[in-house]
Amino acid sequence: MTTLATPAAPAEPRSGGREARRRARLNRSTGALHRPYIVRGIPTYDIMSEENLVRIEKTADRILAEIGIEFRDDPVALDHWKRAGAHIDGVLVKFEPGMLREVLKTAPAEFTQHARNPANSVQIGGKNVVFSPAYGSPFVMDLDKGRRYGTIEDFCNFVKLAQSSPWLHHSGGTICEPVDVPVNKRHLDMVYAHIKYSDRGFMGSVTAESRAEDSIDMARILFGEKFADENCVILGNVNVNSPLVWDATMTTALRAYARANQAAVIVPFILGGAMGPVTNAGAIAQSLAETMAGCALTQLERPGAPVIFGNFLSSMSLRSGSPTFGTPEPAIGSMVIGQLARRLNLPLRCSGNFTTSKLPDAHAMNEGTMSMLAAVHCGANFILHSAGFLDGLLSMSYEKFVMDADFCGALHSYLDGVKVDDNQLALDAFQEVGPGNHFFGCAHTVANYETAFWDSEIADNEAFEKWEAAGSEDAATRANKRWKKALAEYEAPALDEGIDEALKDYMARRKASMEDAWY
């Protein structure tokens, strides 16, 4: 393996203050990111009483103790559970109340995921909020060409768009499925694209233990073996096969990440009425049970490995029988999930801009905005699906991507909250202006206007006549222009040539060892 420069120490987390906002704003056109992540200035929105939280926790404990969780086809996982004192009956594992909480005590409450550009390393946990693009769509779409299967070109485009946005903090993982690359090889191209076209944190593959290991190996090439063993340099997003089943694909991937001291994100995917009960409290209890088990397994594989408490609640349409995304019940349920994760002292992942809309239209942004706000209100530290999500995760939309990224920008201002100091209280401005006069040119306005308000690049605040004269464009049409402009202006962050060669060499060797598989 090539010898590499040791990455510098991570940048100090920047304050969520005005100065950071000013710099971020002034440098927007260059695509430079001046806040590597958000440090929230407002509290979380805690909606549930202690008494009811305890009832949900006790229900999760009873699910774990009386019904149990199956761990299929992974004898190592079963062996871990046996040694930890769980009850094993075939593949069914039952847990005494309190056992998993005990195991989870070794998991860190907060950790740094390092980026190859240290200024872009993110702090996951605590008051920190990291926005990451949507993940896993087979299709992509844009206004020009409509919906079609994603390709590696699309994948690279979205990596570039994320890198170009000052309001996203992370490069994501399977931004879309590049279906023109064989299934068993595409993880190599995806990880390479994240490293090559972005200098932010990223996620690796989880669709097979070997693919997880390949992803981690590539991160080791980038960061150096020692650094990568001692620090988190890659995430892997693993799903529970809800209800109450962990299959070997996921547990072996999960263990591969933990073994390498990398962070698995543990995510039950519960559509109420299908993979869980139709009632919110029950789905939340199930989510807690499944996530605790997955998180605990990482600690049995390697105590102290970083791990993220994930969730993915959704509902079903009673009219169509279809899954729904961005509906009110999961949104409000997120607040409770947040409270439960904090009681476990684990970093929290939630989902962002959910919708079933097939277009970047009013429906898409109504559902997306509600679910994204739920994610930031509930205290999520890592928000997957922050940008691009359409059609119930089946499509990655170019236009919605830039709209969502713009909304992520608005959330930087929102999460700063309301600052209170003498300048903000502006008594001098009132003294200067007095009753009945305007504040346009007053000294306080001149001193503060530049940093006062979030300025969206997608919103059109012009007068109707001016907007009409400019072509009466809707937001999707404006977004279409913006992503094309961003791609045209994109510049790849420099990558050490030795590392680039080593990565290409690794990929070539790995690909040569496999026959193409297309399903």
Added chain:
Amino acid sequence: MTTLATPAAPAEPRSGGREARRRARLNRSTGALHRPYIVRGIPTYDIMSEENLVRIEKTADRILAEIGIEFRDDPVALDHWKRAGAHIDGVLVKFEPGMLREVLKTAPAEFTQHARNPANSVQIGGKNVVFSPAYGSPFVMDLDKGRRYGTIEDFCNFVKLAQSSPWLHHSGGTICEPVDVPVNKRHLDMVYAHIKYSDRGFMGSVTAESRAEDSIDMARILFGEKFADENCVILGNVNVNSPLVWDATMTTALRAYARANQAAVIVPFILGGAMGPVTNAGAIAQSLAETMAGCALTQLERPGAPVIFGNFLSSMSLRSGSPTFGTPEPAIGSMVIGQLARRLNLPLRCSGNFTTSKLPDAHAMNEGTMSMLAAVHCGANFILHSAGFLDGLLSMSYEKFVMDADFCGALHSYLDGVKVDDNQLALDAFQEVGPGNHFFGCAHTVANYETAFWDSEIADNEAFEKWEAAGSEDAATRANKRWKKALAEYEAPALDEGIDEALKDYMARRKASMEDAWY
């Protein structure tokens, strides 16, 4: 004046529970409203510390004591202030710290606004949330005919659409300006339309003292003089001429409502950088000062009259110099306003679905959803502009109206929160289903699916292929069909013929006493 049947006692507030939701849902297609308002099941989102709230209050007190508020051209108002112990210098009134809070102690924390159908009376204050349509646009628009000036036909259409929606609770006020009716007479037609085409609560005119009195007189005809003197039967929305000026048009209207024991809604309109400072904390302090003064004036006019603490914060675009609506700073500022209103023990009005978008598109619903959620999170009791708002309040949109009303429906489920009981926790469902099986047909799902999830009429959750085969419609196109269907199916609630005649007679007499005025 015609003698009228005394309205029945108001309906008991319904619980926010499942039964109410079930009935509301089952009767949706009939347009019947089964929850006259929402009783919130989740706490408010309090983002500011006690210490900072006190600093904002002290700043408001200093604005009131050191800078003061002008009360122009209303000697009665100045006389009220003099007797209450304020310092008067010409039209400038200054208030000792604590004085206004003392005056405000007679204002009720919660009151009922009666509707002519007692089942639709709303409780304003406390944990109650009332959704009311947008207010005041000169233009209307729809997808077929684009933007044009509003007419009395449009006005009546929106009253009918609001009445048809089970998710709005109130008929609103100046839903749009009917510009085909003379300025000095249109208030009569507007109030009549609310009474004739809706059986919910409504708002009267405030654009002149005589128009306020006409509006109240018409409410007296509807409810009977005695009932109307003892109960709130009409609201009036009065604006401060920010910064720090109350003009006579507003104070005389405000006093007319209070004198009649009707509720004025006191609303500073502060665009940061124009009518207030560009910094949020200062704009909030100003809003508090202006609103306290207006609310207190109602109590000097008639101690104990209902009054609503309103606010309308917004910002400016630094690029275009245009006002913005639905941006993050006012949204997060609303949370603080809510905390301040509760410390005064007054019912709170906030604004709902704000946007500068000229179309019912992604931009509109991104901004609208953020501002509407801020209004419900901050604890607003009366949410004006809940439906239809476009183009910075210049246009009332038929399509956005039905989209917003649908979102109001979603917020019914959202504000119910997460219920925790044995049925909701669903342990029996897990016992029945077990690991790896689905919940589709299990007993718990069958017993609960009907009431489990909000089911939007605007969202399309179908599979992409089915949506495409049905014409690939966006949300605005679906909304266009829905408002036409709602108008076609609208049935006017029966109105006592004697009352109807008396109202027409009153209007005819009042109109005959005036020359047409067109500006």
